[in-house]
Amino acid sequence: MSLRLSTQTLVASALLFLAAGCKDRDVVVYRTAKEGPAPSATATAQKMPPPSTDKLPDGHPPIDGSAAPVATAPNGSAMGALPGSAVAQGNALKWTAPAHWQAKAAGSVRKGSYAIPGENGAAGDLSITAFPGDTGGLHANINRWRGQVGLAPASNAEIDQSVEHLDVNGLHVELVEMVGPSGIRLLGAIVPHQQETWFFKLTGPDALIAGEKAAFRAFVQTVQVR
Template identity: 30%
Template sequence: MKQIFPVLMTLLLFIPAGCSKQEEITSYTVPKTDSGLGPAGSDSAMAPAKDVRMLAAILPDSPQYWFFKMTGAPEQVQAEFEPFVQFLKSVSLKDGKPEWKVPENWEQLPGNSMRFATLKVKGSDPAVELSVMPLPANSDLNEALLSNINRWRDQVGLGNITEAQLKAASDTPALDTELFTVKAGDQTMTVVSLKGKMAANPMGRAPFASGMMGGGAGRPAPGPSPANPPVAAAPSPVKFETPEGWKPGRSGGMRKAAFNITAGDETGEVTIIDLSKEYSPLLPNINRWRDQVGLKDITEAELPKESEQLKAGDLEATYVKLIGPETSKPAKAILGAILYRDNLAWFVKFTGPPKLAEQEQDRFKQFVQSIRFE
């Protein structure tokens, strides 16, 4: 029997934008970044890794894409491979919302601020869940597919695939086939079945592609290089003043701007992204950032004490400075600002070590205050 679930809210993301002039500027250089992906170069190196299997799929639609993802112990997820594939085949879109047939051994749970819906395997311990999340569509489908697939591969310690490999995806679902497609009505889903190792808290990172969101704290996305050519970004209505010393990072797609910052042996990243205002409430996004650096959630009543209002032209941005506990290894920090304009929410975010966050705080705030829209 098909069920239709109301859209609650989309994830929060981060996008780089540049801004502001300073009285005193420190000279920075672009950090050398490892061209390979995997546990040693990712957030997964920050926690003991465990064997996992990931099943994930992307259903393109307009004005948003739909993401379906299940991650867990290999033997648990392997047992759900056939139900997962049949579930995908049952998905259809009606008025921009997905419908599906719930597998016999699964149950539907209420969605939350981060998810459109959650489905759980009955009796699973630890719980095996499938998350369903919408995210605004990228103008380039291949870019969106490739960046998300490579982010998922990075999460489980696997290297990147190329666009040629993406186009060569099998049309026959199989557990040990890492990339294949599934027909859902007249739509085609791109699906991955990945086995590898993942850090204990994979959701501490942005839930979608690194090409759409900021990387882990302390690890900026690689800047342009022969091995990592710049991606041309679509024209953006957002304008800003870039602080001296901030070097262009990887932008394009949902990333309206990105910058890498280096001082000594410390590196950080600033990103700017826009998402639907309707699915991007303020407090859940701030609490997500707090969770990323190891801080507890706050309530609506506590928000005014834990944030600051900055003027960006005729708009107001809510700014937070989040320094993770010293006991965290490594300690993480986020400087973040969220502002709303028309039907969009704009996320401006610095991620990096606490010392660099303290050093860049004034520049970051000036950057936010310099933001204007055409």
């Protein structure tokens, strides 16, 4: 009897084991993040910081599309342009400089250039330039010179009273003289000729240029058409 019970117990245990083994195993599902498209070159460039310009060489053009810096004069002020600032072509006029004036290289803008030596290293500068048109007219030109020696603009009436008019070798010459608060004296002559305006300007220390008034006047009287 006991043998039969043991056999039945073993059979029942085997059936339970098989039934348990036949059950479906749980299915485990794993999810991964979906990969998006690779970023385009444009999108990548837009996220990049702008290039640094802190260590660009002097005079290097801007690389971020910004405007180039404004040119400045040697004293740091912005250089103003004359109306119609293209330099007149050719040399329509000629002149004879005083013997003690020292000719210098004219450069790309000047038609003539001279140094006037003075005492203790002082020197004056004579520049001759020419531009198309009237460059704004007599009053604007005189006030431009006034600004260069540190004077405030003058009225048209004041300028008219200060200008001396000469007729020299078939040319009309407008002479002017001024002294700035820093002690710089300017002697100037404006000569309209055909479609150009010629400027003869002598500047330098007050005492030196004052001593050159007769020489400058004689120089202006040598100006003539070639």
